[in-house]
Amino acid sequence: MSPRQHPLLEMKTKNPWHRPLIICVAIVFAVAVIGMVTTGVIQNRHIRQKYKYGIVLDAGSSHTSVYVYQWPAEKENNTGMVQQTHVCNVKGKGISSYAGSPDAAGSALGECMEEARSKVPTERQKETPVYLGATAGMRLLRMENQSASDQVLASVENFLKVTPLSYQGACIITGQEEGAYGWITVNYLGDNFRKAQRTMGALDLGGASTQITFVSGVEAQSPQDFIHFRLYGNEYHVYTHSFLCYGKDQALRLALSHRLRALPETTNSTLLDHCFHTGYRKQKDLSDVYDSPCVSKQGTPTGTFIHQGAGNWSLCHQHVQGLFNFSQCAKRSCSFNGVFQPPLQGTFGAFSAFFFVMNFLNLTSGSLDDAKQRLTSYCSTPWEKIQKDHPKVKEKYLSEYCFSGTYILTLLEDGYNFTSDTWKEIKFIKKIGDSDAGWTLGYMLNMTNMIPAEAPDRPPLPHSGYVAVMVLLALLLPGLLFLGYRLFRRSGSASRKQIV
Numbered sequence: 253m254s255p256r257q258h259p260l261l262e263m264k265t266k267n268p269w270h271r272p273l274i275i276c277v278a279i280v281f282a283v284a285v286i287g288m289v290t291t292g293v294i295q296n297r298h299i300r301q302k303y304k305y306g307i308v309l310d311a312g313s314s315h316t317s318v319y320v321y322q323w324p325a326e327k328e329n330n331t332g333m334v335q336q337t338h339v340c341n342v343k344g345k346g347i348s349s350y351a352g353s354p355d356a357a358g359s360a361l362g363e364c365m366e367e368a369r370s371k372v373p374t375e376r377q378k379e380t381p382v383y384l385g386a387t388a389g390m391r392l393l394r395m396e397n398q399s400a401s402d403q404v405l406a407s408v409e410n411f412l413k414v415t416p417l418s419y420q421g422a423c424i425i426t427g428q429e430e431g432a433y434g435w436i437t438v439n440y441l442g443d444n445f446r447k448a449q450r451t452m453g454a455l456d457l458g459g460a461s462t463q464i465t466f467v468s469g470v471e472a473q474s475p476q477d478f479i480h481f482r483l484y485g486n487e488y489h490v491y492t493h494s495f496l497c498y499g500k501d502q503a504l505r506l507a508l509s510h511r512l513r514a515l516p517e518t519t520n521s522t523l524l525d526h527c528f529h530t531g532y533r534k535q536k537d538l539s540d541v542y543d544s545p546c547v548s549k550q551g552t553p554t555g556t557f558i559h560q561g562a563g564n565w566s567l568c569h570q571h572v573q574g575l576f577n578f579s580q581c582a583k584r585s586c587s588f589n590g591v592f593q594p595p596l597q598g599t600f601g602a603f604s605a606f607f608f609v610m611n612f613l614n615l616t617s618g619s620l621d622d623a624k625q626r627l628t629s630y631c632s633t634p635w636e637k638i639q640k641d642h643p644k645v646k647e648k649y650l651s652e653y654c655f656s657g658t659y660i661l662t663l664l665e666d667g668y669n670f671t672s673d674t675w676k677e678i679k680f681i682k683k684i685g686d687s688d689a690g691w692t693l694g695y696m697l698n699m700t701n702m703i704p705a706e707a708p709d710r711p712p713l714p715h716s717g718y719v720a721v722m723v724l725l726a727l728l729l730p731g732l733l734f735l736g737y738r739l740f741r742r743s744g745s746a747s748r749k750q751i752v
């Protein structure tokens with residue numbers, strides 16, 4: 253070694269481990285950062301997603317459906333987490349049709365309950381709540397025959413109690429609850445609550461009742477028609493009204509009874525009906541029309557009549573308008589039959605029979621005028637052609653679509669006051685995502701306290717965002733370290749060059 257060498261150069265040559273040491277430290281540092289991130293990610297990841305389940309039976313007037321819902325166990329208070337995973341339609345009519353043989357009402361649910369149970373893992377079954385809610389069919393039966401309605405409810409209760417699931421009760425829900433839960437369902441599924449965005453109104457048409465529900469800024473005129481909600485930290489002032497007897501099956505009975513009243517009281521007289529297709533001709537029992545508390549009857553009409561179609565939309569429309577009373581309104585504004593309704597606000601999801609019928613008639617899009625024109629042509633199509641064009645549709649449904657479409661247009665335009673302008677605000681929907689629009693999901697969310705009044709605390713970043721940030725940092729830090737080392741070396745060699 254030369255005695256004239258610079259002292260720094262001397263030191264450098266004296267320490268041959270300097271460079272490998274820095275590389276080693278950098279590697280260890282990088283490994284430590286990667287290790288830290290990996291541990292963080294694994295620790296925070298849900299090792300195996302655990303699900304909870306809930307089952308709701310919708311005991312409607314025309315039929316019963318069994319819905320299975322599922323949600324991640326850790327996230328039950330977050331909106332959008334509950335999803336429908338299965339639905340089973342019970343064979344036969346609604347539970348109110350078992351008034352004469354209540355014992356059979358429970359066992360009729362057997363097949364669908366078994367199917368629903370099989371969708372829930374065995375270890376979760378004991379804790380899976382089961383609710384049955386009955387709607388307008390049972391409301392009518394209770395009005396007509398309270399003990400028959402109690403017996404039918406007892407029969408379904410006895411059946412559901414003995415399943416391995418956690419039976420929570422069977423009851424007749426009110427029309428107001430039915431409307432409110434339908435509104436909660438569509439807005440929960442649309443994620444409107446958590447985002448505090450505008451909510452969507454709900455229009456539900458069943459066989460025996462219909463509900464309209466929407467947020468309104470108008471002062472409550474009739475307190476029974478308003479509900480106040482605080483959901484996820486937001487306040488909602490919601491108008492809801494349920495019209496018993498204005499479901500589409502009861503409305504048809506009402507329409508037939510009006511026309512029958514005008515006929516001579518001889519048996520088997522012919523009823524010419526503009527809401528049914530030309531060429532349609534059926535002998536029907538008067539009891540099919542009159543056997544309902546929705547229809548006023550003088551005496552007990554028995555016997556038969558001939559129901560004959562004479563398809564004419566505008567006459568049918570006039571006739572259907574006669575089912576509503578538009579003249580008396582003691583309140584500021586009304587829908588019909590003197591019922592208060594504030595001005596319509598926002599968009600509306602129209603489901604159940606609103607969807608079934610409008611979807612069949614291809615009227616889910618387009619203007620109100622379009623719908624009227626197309627219905628005019630549909631109603632005037634001969635019955636023979638209708639049957640030929642739709643060989644797979646059940647005859648009872650098929651024969652009624654002209655009436656049902658006309659009823660829906662009349663209810664929406666003349667009843668609820670939608671106009672050609674606001675018609676586009678109605679979205680005819682069956683499902684949102686995988687879940688059916690209807691009252692059952694909202695009911696379950698409420699019964700299981702799954703919609704909190706206040707927004708639950710959430711981490712500032714979603715899990716995927718957190719992982720992305722950590723991975724980025726893990727890549728960036730060793731990179732920076734390496735860059736620092738290179739700069740350090742370059743400045744070292746530059747100063748060496750200067751010195752040399």
Ligand SMILES: Nc1ccn([C@@H]2O[C@H](COP(=O)(O)OP(=O)(O)OP(=O)(O)O)[C@@H](O)[C@H]2O)c(=O)n1
Nearest residue numbers: 312313314315387388458459460461604605608
């Ligand atoms: N594909 C279908 C299914 C049902 N319907 C009819 O649509 C009406 C309403 O059905 P739904 O909404 O299931 O009524 P329910 O829930 O049984 O009655 P409610 O809500 O009044 O108790 C019934 O007349 C039914 O016959 C139809 O036209 N097409």
Ligand SMILES: [Ca+2]
Nearest residue numbers: 312387458604
């Ligand atoms: Ca219903």
